[in-house]
């Protein structure tokens with residue numbers, strides 16, 4: 001996650017951040033405004049209570065009129081009930097629309113996350129995204145429900161209350177106004193510090209969520225390697241850090257709370273002394289002093305609450321920033337490579353970036369109808385560098401590869417040579433850095449992603465299944481509704497007949513990530529998902545690695561039938577998978593080092609022969625020289641003689 005620096009001016013920057021919530025708040029603005037007005041009225045009703053008290057003390061109490069006192073008490077009761085009812089009404093007004101605001105913000109975040117490029121997800125920890133979609137949005141809803149209204153309501157109440165106080169007795173009113181300047185200064189220091197610490201705490205919640213998520217997903221590894229103590233320690237350390245940050249927040253809050261409570265209390269105490277002296281001198285009526293002090297005490301809560309309202313606003317501002325950091329990340333939509341959409345002839349020179357405007361629909365329609373130019377899948381001088389490793393040498397360096405229509409090409413290479421990276425470029429999970437990829441002559445950047453992914457199906461070595469039924473998991477691979485027999489056909493091809501022995505057949509729910517199935521079973525479902533939509537182009541990243549040799553042979557036989565009508569690129573590590581293919585491409589040093597049939601390459605290419613032999617040592621090295629080198633490395637000079 002990118003590092004964030006604290007805002008220069010926290011109040012202004014908080015307001016600017018919070019203003020970004022306007023599009024979500026706009027639809028419910030009427031209800032929020034009515035609720036704010038109701039809260040102001042309720043608060044002002046509270047301010048009338050001291051005036052009734054003044055009337056009771058100076059009137060019925062002074063005149064010893066019990067009926068008048070009872071009447072005054074009734075007024076006070078009615079005012080109290082009215083104030084409570086108005087606050088309740090305000091709560092009712094905001095509860096439902098604010099739940100709607102939170103839900104629509106969450107939906108937007110989720111929708112956006114689905115459209116962000118893989119490069120974004122590579123960079124961001126999932127816990128950071130989760131905490132933005134949960135804790136941060138809850139903070140925002142709470143801000144809209146309380147601080148947003150009450151900063152306004154309390155501001156108006158304090159203003160009206162001060163006017164009432166000054167009108168009752170201006171000299172005492174000025175005593176109460178004295179703490180305003182130091183309070184404003186303390187609040188601004190508090191805001192600056194709290195903005196920083198609130199952001200830190202929210203980021204730490206994200207880190208903690210990541211650790212919890214990884215621990216849950218990786219529970220088998222943790223248990224298998226007995227790492228639960230180390231994992232618990234990592235969790236404890238992080239939660240200790242978060243606890244420290246939360247305590248820091250609490251200390252800041254306690255500090256401002258102490259100042260905000262103490263200064264007005266001192267002022268009220270001073271006003272009480274001055275007022276009592278005035279009453280003793282006969283300059284002020286006792287009723288006025290009671291009313292004055294009751295009004296001042298009624299203003300205590302609006303003043304005292306400012307500390308935590310500001311704290312909640314700062315937390316909401318940093319939650320808003322965190323939310324929009326994700327929402328502002330550019331979606332996959334914009335293509336860095338804008339290439340010519342026209343079909344190319346075999347051997348034509350690659351068209352450079354920015355050559356002509358992209359036409360969205362026509363190329364796809366042509367492909368769907370069956371392009372007159374059946375050029376298959378072509379990579380032209382494709383170079384790729386991971387965006388998060390811009391200074392590293394390119395993983396793929398000017399790769400040229402042509403897979404003819406209906407042909408199956410196996411992609412072979414050493415571990416880390418870039419096979420998975422290359423396969424990810426075809427469905428545009430990553431964007432090529434330069435060069436271009438065409439399907440039947442049409443540049444893939446000239447199609448929308450939906451169109452491209454309707455043409456190209458993928459299956460990865462690590463098969464992810466979702467919390468849904470087996471059937472739903474497989475049918476995710478079909479762009480449009482397909483009949484049940486297509487599902488059966490796909491399961492047949494993938495040799496996934498074990499499905500019929502599950503308790504509810506294809507309706508059986510598979511757990512989170514399909515953990516209730518074996519690795520090979522999950523791989524077969526992922527393969528079925530790739531073939532169910534009868535794709536024109538199939539990209540398989542070592543899809544049979546978890547199968548036993550017998551099942552692999554059966555899947556291969558069935559796949560050969562499917563691959564006959566499909567243009568396929570299959571990453572392979574084992575000779576048995578390579579034999580599926582018509583030709584093999586060897587990826588080495590970021591380039592296609594050789595293309596040919598399995599037997600040709602086995603005969604002519606030392607690196608390929610070495611990769612397929614499964615032997616250790618350097619490619620091209622004989623068994624004798626390898627063993628003698630290993631012996632030398634192990635300090636056994638005698639081994640050579642023995643051989």
Ligand SMILES: Nc1ncnc2c1ncn2[C@@H]1O[C@H](COP(=O)(O)OP(=O)(O)OP(=O)(O)O)[C@@H](O)[C@H]1O
Nearest residue numbers: 122386388389395414415416417418419420421422
């Ligand atoms: N998200 C990423 N950011 C930066 N570098 C990456 C990223 N993913 C992979 N790489 C690097 O790109 C290179 C190629 O990785 P890739 O996964 O494509 O290899 P591979 O040939 O499929 O390996 P294997 O056979 O082990 O699956 C590796 O050096 C890897 O470290």
